């Protein structure tokens with residue numbers, strides 16, 4: 171009998187994504203679903219999709235989901251998690267959602283050390299509303315609301331979420347990854363697994379920032395978008411683990427038990 | 428049951444906990460801080476009780492949304508400026524049909540205003556407040572006993588209709604002390620099918636307010652509207668005081684109604700036939716009851732601690748069948764019953 175080597179994750183519904191070709195959301199969704207399957211937490215996980223291109227995530231993930239208003243995901247997730255501490259709760263957010271309108275909710279959920287996981291899709295633009303400037307837009311990057319390029323005098327600087335959140339005492343695991351090559355996709359999956367495992371073990375707030383192509387609003391081909399992440403975006407937003415306190419948090423927890 | 432002497436803010440909190448509220452999130456604002464502080468102190472001693480001091484009123488409402496979706500009984504409280512910030516979430520709760528209780532201990536406004544008692548948030552509370560085609564059940568308690576009873580009822584109605592319910596009181600009600608008896612709460616009835624607790628081995632589900640297809644969205648709007656019509660039919664509450672022989676009826680709610688009652692007692696002693704019509708549910712407004720009263724009584728004076736907001740509902744209810752006048756003290760001014768009695772007496776003399 172032939173061995174099945176590839177299939178649809180159980181945590182994804184039988185349907186097509188609405189995402190544009192070459193969009194990082196599709197890859198991120200699949201990876202999250204694979205990780206949920208592999209950790210055996212499909213039945214206990216509750217996801218919180220954002221307002222943003224991923225607003226319809228509940229049509230794709232075959233898990234319980236509660237839609238959040240724009241930026242409020244981490245507050246909504248806090249409510250779920252505090253009410254049901256033994257469930258696995260994640261919030262899925264874009265850069266406008268997390269770093270502009272929802273900065274307060276995200277920052278304070280992280281600072282409280284909520285035992286949740288935030289999946290942060292950084293595509294340097296507001297995808298859903300048509301490619302406007304995001305807090306993460308690069309200096310000089312042209313968008314529909316920065317037609318002459320992002321001007322640091324008028325628009326400020328790209329917000330570095332992983333760097334900032336790793337400084338908060340409440341966070342346990344913070345990593346920035348990307349999905350622009352097979353190797354980086356594998357790395358992202360590992361980061362997601364680590365983040366969810368951190369939550370399963372009750373070790374506190376985890377955030378995975380994914381540099382994610384948006385060919386449509388970057389006005390590039392999919393291949394050029396992947397290249398742009400390597401050549402431009404990851405220079406401003408370096409990849410890597412910004413914080414890994416898992417071992418340190420685990421020790422006192424083990425000593426106490 | 429024993430009578431206990433407590434302040435309004437503490438009564439609401441205690442009634443909520445007794446009603447089974449197990450999740451509270453709030454942000455400090457005067458004149459409702461005692462409510463938040465009571466929750467901080469007491470939730471930790473209740474099994475499964477969660478208290479979160481949120482980073483803002485916005486975060487608080489979205490936290491209770493999350494907890495409500497899991498099936499917990501939830502509450503948040505604030506005062507006027509903070510309630511403005513909660514509107515996004517209240518609209519969301521109405522859309523997603525999530526139960527929850529929101530307390531507004533009103534203060535003077537607009538803007539930061541002041542921290543004195545006022546009733547300027549009537550429009551915001553009774554017209555929905557947030558965006559979209561929805562309604563919020565609004566209770567306007569006028570005594571500490573009502574604060575206790577209506578808070579408990581609010582949780583039952585929120586569950587029954589899967590909708591947000593607001594307690595609209597003011598700084599006076601929040602701060603004042605009266606003896607109360609806490610009634611026995613009703614056992615909770617809330618189906619698991621309305622809870623998100625992880626799919627387990629079964630089918631996954633999701634709650635959402637986004638409905639992209641216009642026809643589906645229209646149907647959802649009509650579904651909510653049918654529910655609101657049932658609420659109007661079944662849940663409208665009001666009180667009438669000395670209206671049987673009245674020549675003039677004062678229409679007032681909450682603190683204004685208390686003051687009006689005091690004034691009416693004085694006026695009656697002087698032989699003036701004045702009564703009180705007091706809406707207890709502000710939405711649904713007791714429109715038909717007031718209209719029915721207009722068969723007998725032809726003169727009304729609306730009294731509010733605002734420039735005239737409930738006045739609109741009185742006009743809609745009376746539809747020109749009776750004369751309506753208005754007296755308002757906005758901005759945190761609270762007249763005494765004697766002062767109001769003078770105003771009413773002057774008005775009484777002008778009616779024929």
Ligand SMILES: Cc1ncc(C[n+]2csc(CCOP(=O)(O)OP(=O)(O)O)c2C)c(N)n1
Pocket residue numbers: 221222223224240263264265266267268291293295296297298299304
């Ligand atoms: C309160 C509010 N303001 C604005 C919007 C409109 N809106 C929807 S998604 C979005 C931005 C999405 O951008 P981002 O978070 O970066 O996610 P992406 O679409 O790029 O994945 C905005 C502004 C909204 N839904 N709610």
Ligand code: SF4
Pocket residue numbers: 188189190192193194195223293297298383384385386387
């Ligand atoms: S607009 Fe950008 S982020 Fe949105 S689906 Fe298309 S490629 Fe993805």
